[in-house]
Amino acid sequence: xxxxxxxxxxxxxxxxxxxxxxxxxxxxxxxxxxxxxxxxxxxxxxxxxxxxxxxxxxxxxxxxxxxxxxxxxxxxxxxxxxxxxxxxxxxxxxxxxxxxxxxxxxxxxxxxxxxxxxxxxxxxxxxxxxxxxxxxxxxxxxxxxxxxxxxxxxxxxxxxxxxxxxxxxxxxxxxxxxxxxxxxxxxxxxxxxxxxxxxxxxxxxxxxxxxxxxxxxxxxxxxxxxxxxxxxxxxxxxxxxxxxxxxxxxxxxxxxxxxxxxxxxxxxxxxxxxxxxxxxxxxxxxxxxxxxxxxxxxxxxxxxxxxxxxxxxxxxxxxxxxxxxxxxxxxxxxxxxxxxxxxxxxxxxxxxxxxxxxxxxxxxxxxxxxxxxxxxxxxxxxxxxxxxxxxxxx
Numbered sequence: 512x513x514x515x516x517x518x519x520x521x522x523x524x525x526x527x528x529x530x531x532x533x534x535x536x537x538x539x540x541x542x543x544x545x546x547x548x549x550x551x552x553x554x555x556x557x558x559x560x561x562x563x564x565x566x567x568x569x570x571x572x573x574x575x576x577x578x579x580x581x582x583x584x585x586x587x588x589x590x591x592x593x594x595x596x597x598x599x600x601x602x603x604x605x606x607x608x609x610x611x612x613x614x615x616x617x618x619x620x621x622x623x624x625x626x627x628x629x630x631x632x633x634x635x636x637x638x639x640x641x642x643x644x645x646x647x648x649x650x651x652x653x654x655x656x657x658x659x660x661x662x663x664x665x666x667x668x669x670x671x672x673x674x675x676x677x678x679x680x681x682x683x684x685x686x687x688x689x690x691x692x693x694x695x696x697x698x699x700x701x702x703x704x705x706x707x708x709x710x711x712x713x714x715x716x717x718x719x720x721x722x723x724x725x726x727x728x729x730x731x732x733x734x735x736x737x738x739x740x741x742x743x744x745x746x747x748x749x750x751x752x753x754x755x756x757x758x759x760x761x762x763x764x765x766x767x768x769x770x771x772x773x774x775x776x777x778x779x780x781x782x783x784x785x786x787x788x789x790x791x792x793x794x795x796x797x798x799x800x801x802x803x804x805x806x807x808x809x810x811x812x813x814x815x816x817x818x819x820x821x822x823x824x825x826x827x828x829x830x831x832x833x834x835x836x837x838x839x840x841x842x843x844x845x846x847x848x849x850x851x852x853x854x855x856x857x858x859x860x861x862x863x864x865x866x867x868x869x870x871x872x873x874x875x876x877x878x879x880x881x882x883x884x885x886x887x888x889x890x891x892x893x894x895x896x897x898x899x900x901x902x903x904x905x
Contacts, residue, residue, distance in 0.1 A: 520594065523597050524594060526592050527591060527592035527594060530591060530592060531591065533590075536590040537589040537590075538587075538589065539586075539589060539590060540585050540586070541567070541585070541586050542562075542583070542584070542585050543560035543561050543566075543583070543586070544561055544562065544581060544582065544583050544584075545558050545559070545560065545578055545580055546558065546559045546581070547559045547580070548579060548580050554573065554574045555570060555571065555572055555573070555574075556571040556573065556574060556575040556578075556603075557569070558571075558578070559710055560584070560586055560601065567600070568598065568599075569586060569588075569600060569603050570600055570603065571602075571603040572602075577608075578606060581619075582608060582609075583609040584606050584609055585606075585607040586603045586605075586606055587603065587604050587605040588601050588602045588604045588605070589601070589602050590602075618718055618745070621718075621720060622748065625723065625749070626748075630723070630727050631749060633751065634751050634752070635751040636732070636751075637701045637734065637751070637752065637763075637764060638700045638701065639766075639767035640667070640669075640768060641669055641767075642669050642670065642700055643672070643698075644672070644701055644703065645672050645674065645690075645697075645699040645702045645703070645731070646673045646702075647674045647676055647687060647702065647704045648673065648703075648704070648705045648706055649676060649677065649678050649706065652678065652706060652707055654706050654736070655705070657756075657757050657758045658757050658758070658760070661761035661765070662761050662764075662765060665765045665769060665772070666768075667768040669765075672699065674689075674690040674693055674694065676689075676690050678716065679709070679716060680716070683716045684721060687704070687716070687722050687725075688721065690704075691725045691729055694729075695729055695730050698730075699731055700731070701731065701734060702729065702731050702733045702734070703733075703734050703735075703761065703764060704733060704736075704737065704746065704750070705735070705757040705760060706737055706757070707738070708738045709738060717735075717737050717744035717747070718745040718746070719745070720745070722746055723745045723746050723749045726746055726749050726750055727749050732752070733751050733752075734751065734752040734760050734763060734764055735747045735750040735752070735753050735754065735760065736760025858888065858889065861890075863888060864887075865885055865886070865887050865888075866886045867883065867885060868884050868885075868886075870886075876903060879898055880901075881898050881899070881900075882897060883897070884896070884898075
């Protein structure tokens with residue numbers, strides 16, 4: 512026979528009543544270290560209480576302004592169930608302080624040791640314009656989305672390689688170390704180690720000594736963006752550049768490209784402003800010139816001068832035409848005179864042309880001697896004659 516099903520809320524209510532009816536669980540004193548401490552706006556205090564192996568969520572319905580992360584305390588209270596999520600938590604009535612917790616104390620001692628060894632002092636700069644960016648993170652995490660969104664917002668041609676790793680749990684240490692070694696064997700300009708926010712326990716892998724040592728041994732500069740602004744792990748201290756969040760780390764890596772874009776935007780804005788200023792100034796000057804011309808320009812004088820120029824132009828044109836006509840007439844007369852002196856036309860009339868042996872035209876009696884040979888030119892022929900007699904004609 513099948514059992515009748517019940518709702519989840521009914522189950523959680525039953526578990527809560529069962530726990531509350533247990534006298535032992537209603538009067539507990541639990542020892543552990545505080546982590547993930549936060550105060551709500553309502554004045555409640557939320558934190559995680561844990562040891563080396565386990566943790567439990569706690570809530571105190573009062574404001575604890577004294578405790579801090581890493582404190583070792585004894586919490587007095589009762590175990591209850593948060594019905595909405597089906598999780599159990601310790602309702603704390605009183606806090607008894609013991610001292611600094613072992614987990615945080617060990618971490619502080621390790622930090623101090625590494626600091627004395629100089630492992631916190633190396634801060635290599637990254638290329639201003641990286642061509643190849645290696646990212647060590649989980650491909651399914653929220654951090655990688657913020658990183659890619661930031662990197663892709665830059666209009667630049669660089670290569671992004673994501674090495675998918677675990678970022679939480681025991682196996683994550685080897686995975687992160689392998690990622691660092693991969694980018695050293697396949698050289699990149701910068702390595703970004705990142706994960707989203709989480710509890711102190713979630714981020715504990717980045718406080719691992721072996722991970723920190725591998726970061727220090729990296730030949731490639733390392734930038735970290737782990738957790739939220741309040742989180743800082745051992746890996747952050749050893750990295751060349753530490754950023755509060757994954758987004759801030761991505762922005763730091765492409766800051767050079769963003770600076771170029773910002774400069775270009777500023778130059779463009781300055782160019783627009785200067786151009787607009789020049790145009791406005793020229794408009795003002797043009798308006799002023801128009802006003803001056805409209806009020807002070809001797810328009811009548813200009814029109815009169817224009818008419819005078821037209822008249823002078825007509826006079827010059829008429830004078831030149833008359834001069835050209837006179838020259839043409841003179842040329843005609845001269846042409847007729849030249850035609851009248853053309854000896855070919857005289858030959859056509861029956862006259863002849865007499866020349867001596869040198870070709871000189873005979874015009875005078877003194878040019879001729881007896882027995883001289885003379886050429887007599889007719890219209891269509893020429894005759895050579897010898898002088899037999901010379902006499903003067905009156």
